[in-house]
Amino acid sequence: xxxxxxxxxxxxxxxxxxxxxxxxxxxxxxxxxxxxxxxxxxxxxxxxxxxxxxxxxxxxxxxxxxxxxxxxxxxxxxxxxxxxxxxxxxxxxxxxxxxxxxxxxxxxxxxxxxxxxxxxxxxxxxxxxxxxxxxxxxxxxxxxxxxxxxxxxxxxxxxxxxxxxxxxxxxxxxxxxxxxxxxxxxxxxxxxxxxxxxxxxxxxxxxxxxxxxxxxxxxxxxxxxxxxxxxxxxxxxxxxxxxxxxxxxxxxxxxxxxxxxxxxxxxxxxxxxxxxxx
Numbered sequence: 001x002x003x004x005x006x007x008x009x010x011x012x013x014x015x016x017x018x019x020x021x022x023x024x025x026x027x028x029x030x031x032x033x034x035x036x037x038x039x040x041x042x043x044x045x046x047x048x049x050x051x052x053x054x055x056x057x058x059x060x061x062x063x064x065x066x067x068x069x070x071x072x073x074x075x076x077x078x079x080x081x082x083x084x085x086x087x088x089x090x091x092x093x094x095x096x097x098x099x100x101x102x103x104x105x106x107x108x109x110x111x112x113x114x115x116x117x118x119x120x121x122x123x124x125x126x127x128x129x130x131x132x133x134x135x136x137x138x139x140x141x142x143x144x145x146x147x148x149x150x151x152x153x154x155x156x157x158x159x160x161x162x163x164x165x166x167x168x169x170x171x172x173x174x175x176x177x178x179x180x181x182x183x184x185x186x187x188x189x190x191x192x193x194x195x196x197x198x199x200x201x202x203x204x205x206x207x208x209x210x211x212x213x214x215x216x217x218x219x220x221x222x223x224x225x226x227x228x229x230x231x232x233x234x235x236x237x238x239x240x241x242x243x244x245x246x247x248x249x250x251x252x253x254x255x256x257x258x259x260x261x262x263x264x265x266x267x268x269x270x271x272x273x274x275x276x277x278x
Contacts, residue, residue, distance in 0.1 A: 003208035004079070004167045006240035006276070009189050009248075010211050011171050013045075013053050014076040015233040018117050021059040027115050028055065031096055032078070032123075033089075033162040048166035054078070055168070058233055066118040066230040069218045071174045071267035073232035075112065075120030079169025083109065084156035086125040090148065092159035102146035107132045107139060107209040109146055117230035124169060132209060139193050139209050141202070171235050172213030175267040176222050181214045184265050187251040188237070188273075189244060224268035234262070234270030245275050 004010045018024035025044055028034045034046035037053050042060070045053040055076070080086050086109060093100055093111070101112040110124035133140040175181040178201055182192065190203040193210060199217065202210035216222070225231050239245035245261070248254070254263035260274030 003204070003206060003211070004169070008204075008206040008208065008211070009237055009239050009244065010205070010208075011076075011168050011235055012238045013056060013236040014073075014168060014171060015056040015058060015235065016073065016076075016117075016119050017063060017228065017230050017233055018057050018059055018115070018119070019063040019065060019230055020116070021057060023116050024057050024059075028057065031093070031098060032121070033092075033159065035161060048162040049164040054166070056233075060228045062228050064226060064229040067225040069222055070225040070229075070231075071176055071218065071222050071269060072225050073119060074172040074174050074213065074215060074217070075122045076171050076235070077110075077122035077124055077169040078162070079167040080123065080125045081163050081165040083125050083151060084154045085163055086111070086123070087152050087154045088156040088159040089123055090152060102148070104144040104146045105141045105209075106144070107141055109151060111146075119230060120172075122169075122172070126169075126209075129207075137191075137193070138195065139202075141194050141209060170208075170211050170213065172215070173232070173265075173267070173269050174218045174222060175214050175216060175265070175269070177220065177266065178214065178216055180266040184252065185212065185214070188248045188271075189239075222267075232269060234272050236272045236274065239273065239275050242275055245273055249273055 028046055037047040038045040043058045046055040047053055103110050108124045108126050110122050113121050182201055185203050193204050194202040200215040202213050204211045249261040252263045254261035254273055259278050260272055263271050
């Protein structure tokens with residue numbers, strides 16, 4: 001099954017603040033491979049398929065640099081359709097002298113980098129469900145070295161743009177408290193699928209390895225960043241039905257807004273709730 005359509009609840013669009021919209025656009029078009037969907041004076045929506053906005057860039061008036069040791073974005077994760085696409089991306093990033101980290105998580109193979117404002121990005125491909133290993137209700141994930149040689153052995157055409165089937169695979173957030181975050185996201189309909197001790201938690205719907213990651217690596221009780229600093233503005237969760245959407249909104253005290261509902265988690269991370277048809 002796909003974990004980024006009904007019956008799953010999943011992340012579709014991530015909105016981030018940047019300090020220089022033109023610089024950010026150049027990076028996300030030419031380095032990452034997005035296309036422009038809608039461009040305004042102070043915000044730009046980016047797409048892979050020409051229809052769905054996956055990333056929205058916003059330059060607020062008086063934009064400030066990213067603030068350290070706060071809650072907010074750890075990274076958003078771009079899911080590529082195939083391993084061959086990941087190989088193509090690796091070659092493209094290397095050709096552009098982009099510094100990356102990399103990991104084999106058993107469930108996926110991933111690259112890590114940052115945009116010019118320090119916003120974290122993961123680019124990954126999933127292994128098949130049959131390759132994932134579960135122990136009761138938890139999936140096994142590790143942080144092993146990525147075998148670049150094996151990945152690059154997969155032939156592929158030269159990288160041009162992100163494949164049309166690219167999704168926003170998941171989002172990973174800094175939070176102030178793991179227990180508070182777990183209780184809140186449970187009310188949104190998410191279940192724990194992996195714990196990294198007391199420091200990090202991975203949650204999902206429909207048995208995905210994670211739609212949302214949560215960590216306290218910026219410190220327990222970390223404060224929220226200022227609204228105009230580079231980083232997360234909000235992200236969008238797509239619910240498979242109005243019933244599940246309304247239940248989640250009511251349980252978390254979300255406010256009705258145009259096109260859906262809006263709520264902040266206990267660490268002040270903004271979330272827009274809607275259905276695919278909203």
